[in-house]
Amino acid sequence: xxxxxxxxxxxxxxxxxxxxxxxxxxxxxxxxxxxxxxxxAHLWAEAESAARAEAPELGWTFDGKVAxxxxxxxxxxxxxxxxKILGTLGLFADDxxxxxxxxxxxxAAYEFTETAFRPExxxxxxxxxxxxxxxxxxxNSTTSVVRKKLVQLVPELMAGERPAIGLFGEAxxxxxxPASGETDPRFAGLAEGTSAPGLRRPVLLRxxxxxxVLRQIWAQSGGGPSETLxxxxxxxxxxxxxxxxxxxxxxxxxxxxxxYEEAAVQAVAGGRGQVSDGVGPVLARARExxxx
Numbered sequence: 169x170x171x172x173x174x175x176x177x178x179x180x181x182x183x184x185x186x187x188x189x190x191x192x193x194x195x196x197x198x199x200x201x202x203x204x205x206x207x208x209a210h211l212w213a214e215a216e217s218a219a220r221a222e223a224p225e226l227g228w229t230f231d232g233k234v235a236x237x238x239x240x241x242x243x244x245x246x247x248x249x250x251x252k253i254l255g256t257l258g259l260f261a262d263d264x265x266x267x268x269x270x271x272x273x274x275x276a277a278y279e280f281t282e283t284a285f286r287p288e289x290x291x292x293x294x295x296x297x298x299x300x301x302x303x304x305x306x307x308n309s310t311t312s313v314v315r316k317k318l319v320q321l322v323p324e325l326m327a328g329e330r331p332a333i334g335l336f337g338e339a340x341x342x343x344x345x346p347a348s349g350e351t352d353p354r355f356a357g358l359a360e361g362t363s364a365p366g367l368r369r370p371v372l373l374r375x376x377x378x379x380x381v382l383r384q385i386w387a388q389s390g391g392g393p394s395e396t397l398x399x400x401x402x403x404x405x406x407x408x409x410x411x412x413x414x415x416x417x418x419x420x421x422x423x424x425x426x427x428y429e430e431a432a433v434q435a436v437a438g439g440r441g442q443v444s445d446g447v448g449p450v451l452a453r454a455r456e457x458x459x460x
Contacts, residue, residue: 170389170391170395171301171391171395171396171397171454171457171458171459172258172301172302172391172392172395172396173299173301173302173304173385173386173387173389173391173395173396173397174296174299174302174303174304174396174397174399174454175304175306175382175385175396175397175398175399175410175415176296176303176304176305176306176308176342176399176400176450177305177306177400177402177405178305178307178309178317178318178407179241179243179307179308179309179314179458180241180362180400180401180402180420180422181286181287181293181399181400181401181406182286182289182293182447183289183317184283184284184285185241185242185243185282185422186242187282187284188281188282188283189241189242189243189281190242190282191280191281191282192242192243192246192277192278192280192281193242193246194210194232194280195277195279195280195281195387196246196250196273196274196277197209197212197246199273199276199392200250200270200273200367200382203234203269203272203273204254204259204260204269206257206287207236207372207459208250208253208257211253211256211257212249212253213245215249215250215256215263217250217255218252219238219239219245219257220238220239220245220328220415221253222238222273223238223239223240223319223426224237224238224239224367224377224426225246225367225368225369226238227239227240227244228240228244228247228248228342229251229312230263230342230343230344230373231246231263232263233344233372234335234369234372235341235343235372235404235405236342236402236404236405237404237426237432239424240402240404240405240422240424241315241402243274246277246401247270248384249276250273251266251270252271253319254266254269255263268409273280273405274363275310276311278309278313281316283320284313285317285321286420286447287350287446287447288446288448289321289447290321290322291447291448292450292451293318293321293322293325293333293448294322294325295455296304296450296451296452296454297332297333297415299324299454299458300387301389301454301458302334302336302388302389303332303333303334304334304336304385305318305335305336306335306336306341306378306381306407306432307335307336307337307338307384308338308339308340308341308342309333309337309338310337311336311338312337313337313338314335314337314460315335315337318331318335318390319452321406322333326364326387329409332360336381336385338382339377339378339381340375340377340378341375341377341378341403341405341406341409342375342447343375343376343377343378344372344373344374344375345374345375345376345377345378346374346376346434347374347376347377347379347383350359350376352379352383352392352415354383355374355376355379355383358373358409358413359373359412360372360373360413360414361373362408363419363427364428364431364432365428365431365435366427366428366431366433367426367428367432369375369434371404372404372405373406373408373409373412374410375409378409379409382396382409382410382413392412392414393410393413393415393417395413396410396415396416396451397400397415397416397417397418397422397450397454397457398411398415398416398417398418399417399418399419399422399447399450400417400419401416401419401420401421401422401425402429402435403419403429403432404429405427407419407433407441408432411433411436411440413443414439416440416441416453416457417433417436417441417442417445418433418438418441418442418444418449418453419433419441419442419443420444420446420447420450421443421444421445429446430443442456443452
């Protein structure tokens, strides 16, 4: 086949979030307390346990829609815990105001994260760039922060005015909203959601901001979904939409990955889904698809 685009998530896929996140987790409750003007420390442990217990059926919620399981990673778990506490206290009931509050809290707490890369991360990125196929990182994290991590990891690939690795930050893969390219038949033809083996709720697909980013990537590469490989560590955020559009997807296992996520990837039609324990197989997969 003709591989025209490689799309990569970053945090959790090329980094080890369990080693990166402890500072974030420690800082988040205090930052949120300061922003709302009252202490929530005494509520945190119980709310976190409740959020964990509800996953994966309930979780990271926007406009009443579950975007990902509550325990997908430590960052999401903090957001879900905070959502529960704000609900209990009756604060920031408006979804947009609550999202703004939590986004600002996230950004402030993120300053306390460490940087820890998965084994083979640099080697895989270098190998992917050697294939001669556009490589783009698409992440929910802040663009500047991820760029700094990439510069630390593979400085030679991020040098110059046109780095070898493209970067779209703040992709908001968690939002199920219309796309600016709403009339694009690829997006217009998507169902609201799809089923995943072992999961009672639907996996939501119409993530319009994420689609707009993918559409830009395809416009620049001259390819489309069927000529694209997407790798990530959270099925619903990173892979469900591309898989539904016809892309090849690769799930890099994280700590606590749910069985339904692996099953959903392995069930992608045409053998387009694969799962691995690390990022090394992503490079092998890309080489295979490229015909190298």
